[in-house]
Amino acid sequence: MTPQTDISPRAWAELFLLALIWGGSFLAIRTALDEIGPLTSVFFRVSLAALALWVWIWARGLALPRGAALWRAGLVMGLLNNVLPFSLMAWGQLHIPTGLTSILNATTAVWGALIAALVFADERLTPRKIAGVSLGFAGVILAIGPDVLDGISVADLGQIAVVAGTLSYALASVWGRRHLSGVSPEVAAALMLTGASAVMAPLMMATEGVPQLAMAPRTIVSVLYYALVATAFAYLLYYRILKMAGASNLMLVTLLIPPVAITLGAWVRDERLEPTAFFGFALLALGLLVLDGRAARWLRARHAGKI
Template identity: 60%
Template sequence: MIDQKSISLRAWAELTLLGLIWGASFLAIRVALDELPVLTTVLHRTFWAMLVLWAVVLARRLPIPRSPRVWGAFLVMGLLNNAIPFGLMAWGQLYIESGLAAILNAATAIFGVTLAAIVFADERLTPARLLGVGLGFFGVVTTIGLGNLAQLDLRSGAQLAVLGGAFSYACASVWARLNLGGLPPLVAAAGMLTGSTLLIVPATLLVDGVPSLALAPATWAAIGYYGLVATAGAYLLYYRILAMAGSGNLMLVTLLIPPVAIALGAAVRAEALPPRAFTGFALLALGLLILNIASRHRRD
């Protein structure tokens, strides 16, 4: 078990690196969407990452599960942690800025703490955690704007889609704890990506048709980045940090992602966010910091 109070300099460096990798993935996905439809974009992400992770699993000679129950759990996990959130967030990025999508994605941690408190007896909402969750939700509402929530246009719909993806990530974390405990993390990640790929292939063929490989170099570069680096590579890094620093400290990566996405979106695509987005992120960040401090009083 990891003591939440201890985190090494190496863990901080790798945590920062993970934040940079995931922050840049929002720009890469947006670049791919210039040429690819949404489901094809998602299929490229899960398929190539799946191949890389299975290669690592085989190279390390990790045991591959044979139980149909486990593979069924992989299928549900792939739906909740990949197919639904990747699809919703990619569609959302067609109509909102990359930085805004990254800010709303940070609500994953808020949703995760709330769902865990509902499902697990050992994850109750203490006063400090309740304060953090409340600030986080207030930050989300501020980012979107109450007036925009009442409008039924593509921009407000896109923001809600990204939030839907964040909520799906939170559901996936609960599902993983209930059904995938005891498995090597890399095997679970490879199995999850296999499940999501099996779901996305028929959906892509039905909606987008057979994917073309005759793509612009910039599109292939974007696919290579978000599929190999920001998905397969990020999973490998994620589990290293989890082992070194614990889940409470790992939550801090959500604070690093939006600034990276905002800066890259502004520099590469001239994206500009409304002032309320920065105010909302500040409130969301404060809520996440409070949740992190509260987690230091527990053992992972």
């Protein structure tokens, strides 16, 4: 299939909106973590988002999922796409800046290309993809910084947790392609969030106890934002853009999120990143552009224009 390269002004607008929403989620999660534990923050996120999506499905009159196999697939998807990455990243954000978290989050696309090549016959690693993956991982290593060689600190563990979360995201995409490809996106998202809620509830209770609902107003606003806007609504917007612009163009949101998160982290929490983080992001961004073939198409177009 030929990659989709054209993108309409409306798709661009919605792509930027999605980047703003997801970029803001890093600040919202970090703000909530000032008062609640990471597992509690994840429980609120998945349970409220699941509820919102089931209401949407009911209002739209969409067919409800039937069969134990589909619910089991949703449970595994919830583990891989919500429970593990959300929990790892929430814990990581306690120890590293929100902007750095958003940069490392972009590693998802690099893992995705590598794992898809190992699992699917039609996703083999071409020389271009190998170059993109190599550049991407080099960017991650540079963003993490050389200090990790002097000994593992809590901040280093936070960065490792975030990168591990992106690996889980990539595994989830493979699982979803194999087991949930025939389900409507809204129902698939509701299934995985429901499965994630079923896992997070006892996990939260066993480690952080019963959540306290008497929270500060900014915590409540943060929770509602990242659960209803940055999860439930963002999933719907994500699939809408995917349908309009294609997967190749949708990947651009990965590059638009960090500038938003970095700006908000500096403005609201006075966070400052090391120069290596910015250089690492630039290298990672180049790797992603090489991965999807956009850089090669741009170079070919420039060459053709000079002839």
